[in-house]
Amino acid sequence: MRSVRIAAAQTPEFREDVEAALDHAIGVAARAEADGAALLLFPEGFLQGYLTDEASARRVAFDLASAEFAAVLDRFPKSGPVLVMGLIEIEEGRLFNTAVVVEQGVLIGRYRKAHLLSGEQAFEAGKESPHFAIGDLRYGINICYDTNFPEAAQKIAALGASLILCLSNNMMPREKADIFKRLHNAVRGERCRETGLWLISSDVTGERDGRIAWGPTAVLNRQGQVVAQLPLEEPGLLLFDFPCGGQEAGARPK
Structure with missing residues (x-):
């Protein structure tokens, strides 16, 4: 069986x-490359x-066609895995919550959050x-709240x-974070069961101003079962051998 x-x-x-x-991303990417990750x-x-405040978002937003963003791309590794990363984008004055897809320092695509x-x-x-592809692996992107909507997964x-x-970014007030801690994977699992798709998530962690981010960063299979997950509230790198055309796979948390 082929895997990625x-x-x-x-x-x-x-x-x-x-x-x-x-700096953090470059370090993580080096670890992922050393462990053979393709994505x-x-x-x-x-x-x-x-940043959801408009003034703050505009202050830091990148036009993906700008020289400023070209300089950011130049910082990305020129080898190793394809990187998919969230950022704030601006185009013709409009702001977007965007995920960019970058291969060896070259922007190959983007997805803009559809459900706000x-x-x-x-x-x-x-x-x-x-949708995008790495060898036999074909994938699409949802950003956080998108996964509450069946049509977002169905399009993929x-x-x-x-x-x-x-x-995802689930930095929430502590009381709310505690309520939602176990719901994120449950909702995502529904999308997997409805569509027969697998899912891998990435989230922030830590505490700030009375807020906390637990995660989770996890892999769910077609049945919506969590088959790999990093410990909550700990930075880390989750590696997973994704089966192209099969059901079995192996997790390698780091």
Whole structure:
């Protein structure tokens, strides 16, 4: 059976500190490359932080066609896994909660969050659901709240993909975080069962201003079962041998 090693990072939260975020990402990418990963997933809003205040978001947003973002791409490794990373994007004055797909320092695609929370009014909703491939592995992207909507996963399944990449940022007030701690995987598991897709998620972790992020960073199979997960509230790298065309796979938490 052919397999592709995929990886997801559970990271600290970086807010308005692109250099620190890049340094962290480069270090994680080196570890993933050393362990043979072909794909590495980072959280929602990882590069600049999950900033939903419009003034803050505009201050740090990147136009993906700009020289400034070209300089960011130049920092990415020129070997190793394809990187999928959350960031705040601006295009013609419009803000988007975006995931970029980068291969050896080259931008090969993007996905814009389609389903926005009431607190995300600074952003416009994305309209497209592209899919990507690494060898025999075909995948699509959801960003956090997208996974509450069956149609978001169904669009990925309709494209012939087998895996959902879920970028998340669940830094919440502690009481709310405790309520939702076990619900994230439950909701994602519903999407897997409905579509027959696998899912891998990446989330932030840590505490800030009375808020806490537990994670989870995990892999769910087609039956919606958690088959691999990093410990909650600990940064780490999850490696997983994804089966292309089969049911069995192996997890390698680091």
